[in-house]
Amino acid sequence: xxxxxxxxxxxxxxxxxxxxxxxxxxxxxxxxxxxxxxxxxxxxxxxxxxxxxxxxxxxxxxxxxxxxxxxxxxxxxxxxxxxxxxxxxxxxxxxxxxxxxxxxxxxxxxxxxxxxxxxxxx
Amino acid sequence: xxxxxxxxxxxxxxxxxxxxxxxxxxxxxxxxxxxxxxxxxxxxxxxxxxxxxxxxxxxxxxxxxxxxxxxxxxxxxxxxxxxxxxxxxxxxxxxxxxxxxxxxxxxxxxxxxxxxxxxxxxxxxxxxxxxxxxxxxxxxxxxxxxxxxxxxxxxxxxxxxxxxxxxxxxxxxxxxxxxxxxxxxxxxxxxxxxxxxxxxxxx
Amino acid sequence: xxxxxxxxxxxxxxxxxxxxxxxxxxxxxxxxxxxxxxxxxxxxxxxxxxxxxxxxxxxxxxxxxxxxxxxxxxxxxxxxxxxxxxxxxxxxxxxxxxxxxxxxxxxxxxxxxxxxxxxxxxxxxxxxxxxxxxxxxxxxxxxxxxxxxxxxxxxxxxxxxxxxxxxxxxxxxxxxxxxxxxxxxxxxxxxxxxxxxxxxxxxxxxxxxxxxxxxxxxxxxxxxxxxxxxxxxxxxxxxxxxxxxxxxxxxxxxxxxxxxxxxxxxxxxxxxxxxxxxxxxxxxxxxxxxxxxxxxxxxxxxxxxxxxxxxxxxxxx
Numbered sequence: 228x229x230x231x232x233x234x235x236x237x238x239x240x241x242x243x244x245x246x247x248x249x250x251x252x253x254x255x256x257x258x259x260x261x262x263x264x265x266x267x268x269x270x271x272x273x274x275x276x277x278x279x280x281x282x283x284x285x286x287x288x289x290x291x292x293x294x295x296x297x298x299x300x301x302x303x304x305x306x307x308x309x310x311x312x313x314x315x316x317x318x319x320x321x322x323x324x325x326x327x328x329x330x331x332x333x334x335x336x337x338x339x340x341x342x343x344x345x346x347x348x349x
Numbered sequence: 350x351x352x353x354x355x356x357x358x359x360x361x362x363x364x365x366x367x368x369x370x371x372x373x374x375x376x377x378x379x380x381x382x383x384x385x386x387x388x389x390x391x392x393x394x395x396x397x398x399x400x401x402x403x404x405x406x407x408x409x410x411x412x413x414x415x416x417x418x419x420x421x422x423x424x425x426x427x428x429x430x431x432x433x434x435x436x437x438x439x440x441x442x443x444x445x446x447x448x449x450x451x452x453x454x455x456x457x458x459x460x461x462x463x464x465x466x467x468x469x470x471x472x473x474x475x476x477x478x479x480x481x482x483x484x485x486x487x488x489x490x491x492x493x494x495x496x497x498x499x500x501x502x503x504x505x506x507x508x509x510x511x512x513x514x515x516x517x518x519x520x521x522x523x524x525x526x527x528x529x530x531x532x533x534x535x536x537x538x539x540x541x542x543x544x545x546x547x548x549x550x551x552x
Numbered sequence: 553x554x555x556x557x558x559x560x561x562x563x564x565x566x567x568x569x570x571x572x573x574x575x576x577x578x579x580x581x582x583x584x585x586x587x588x589x590x591x592x593x594x595x596x597x598x599x600x601x602x603x604x605x606x607x608x609x610x611x612x613x614x615x616x617x618x619x620x621x622x623x624x625x626x627x628x629x630x631x632x633x634x635x636x637x638x639x640x641x642x643x644x645x646x647x648x649x650x651x652x653x654x655x656x657x658x659x660x661x662x663x664x665x666x667x668x669x670x671x672x673x674x675x676x677x678x679x680x681x682x683x684x685x686x687x688x689x690x691x692x693x694x695x696x697x698x699x700x701x702x703x704x705x706x707x708x709x710x711x712x713x714x715x716x717x718x719x720x721x722x723x724x725x726x727x728x729x730x731x732x733x734x735x736x737x738x739x740x741x742x743x744x745x746x747x748x749x750x751x752x753x754x755x756x757x758x759x760x761x762x763x764x765x766x767x768x769x770x771x772x773x774x775x776x777x778x779x780x781x782x783x784x785x786x787x788x789x790x791x792x793x794x795x796x797x798x799x800x801x802x803x804x805x806x807x808x809x810x811x812x813x814x815x816x817x818x819x820x821x822x823x824x825x826x827x828x829x830x831x832x833x834x835x836x837x838x839x840x841x842x843x844x845x846x847x848x849x850x851x852x853x854x855x856x857x858x859x860x861x862x863x864x865x866x867x868x869x
Contacts, residue, residue: 238364240549283388310371315384331368376623411814413752414731458633487656489630496752496814
């Protein structure tokens, strides 16, 4: 059965770039969200076993999504994808429960390595 | 020739700029030893008659500002302007570790340096996707403590379009924000659009 | 390009060129730098820049060069903020006022194969001539302004002119007779306006009040800016009652509507003092002094008032 994953970024271009960087052998069903509210909706509908999350977005940003997820029990692997690579930003999202941080522009090898590290079957 | 961007082009340019500014944020953070966030909420290409009002609207009508300009040349050519609000200048000096009251020269130097870094980061990031390089002339103070509405005189503009990039630049808890405006002649904007199209085709 | 041609250009290009590595050790020192510093390349190459030149502003310069290593971006300095990097003599010994060669510098990152900056190359331009011209231009502008009769901000007559005009009017009355009134007025709480709305707000009030008053004077009245927020109106062939009526009308006119500054309304009022030329006045200063005293009483009695000078009431403070 394909893994339901969610790609959340306000930029369609960024979503496209990320989806292209995912390992082709990974059996997934992709849902896209353009802001944090849409992401939470998809998460609640069970479409986000793995979530790729941008930080700066309108409506509800990545930090807000992580906070809500924490309150709701955090039943998702969240990988933050951001151009902001300052150590403090990485630390903040990890404290909020994200498992990893991937910098933009996304490098396919980084994503694959990360998924393997967490035992995802590719 | 219409210079408006399609929504796809706008989105791609915004993302590319975001990535460039994100990298700038992390390098700036190293230099300033403070947490920096930079976001690019809006990108727009207004016509010459609307440049002045678009800038005033972006910055806030009637606001007192100081502006730094810097020209660039290469595959893309034009002039970039960083617009600072007055409160921001003082906060920035404070954070940059000028404990004592900074004199006017030190303040100007600071504003020039920050403008140079932001303009370089943004435009080099864009140039990177074009796989080209840009050369920059030294920045200079364009206007000090003027009302935003009088910053740009549209009758003096020889080029037809401007690329307006709103950059919110925040240092730690302080909301220091500034705005970046890039003025480019038509042929450069056309090249930029072509480059974005090529970039998008690769994805 | 041959290496010898490159070397030739580096040495003879007519600007200073030097380069440092991450440890601030000098890797390049062209002839221009050698000639001006008195240190040859042989003496400095391989040595730490700040050890060879301890007089350099180390803290600042190190930060500047480090930023180029980290940001991988060009950086610049301008003589207008920092007149020189190296204390080099300039070649304009007969031009006074400028102590050392004025310099603009460009800091260029040179990347190695791994994409990291390994060397920062600095270009030093002698801009002493430009600095001198700029200074001359500023001096000339100041002289032009001084020579002009107009106040730069408000466009009405300036102090120099209005004092001269007052002296002329007094002489005329002394010789030919007739009356002459003088009104001084001042913007109330102007410092507070500046503090609240900024200097631009204050400037707008000065401009707007000047315009309103100027537009409502009689043809022969002369208006000038006497000081920061102090104005003077010379009223030839005017007796006290007429002068009072004019002043009162102007005061009401200013107070009637606020000054519009962007989207803000700034209320403005004036305090006025007036006096008449009399035989006992020796000079313009005597007349101004009486008007000033009357103005002081307007302030003291609540502001937004016109006071006519009365020697029996308005005593020295």
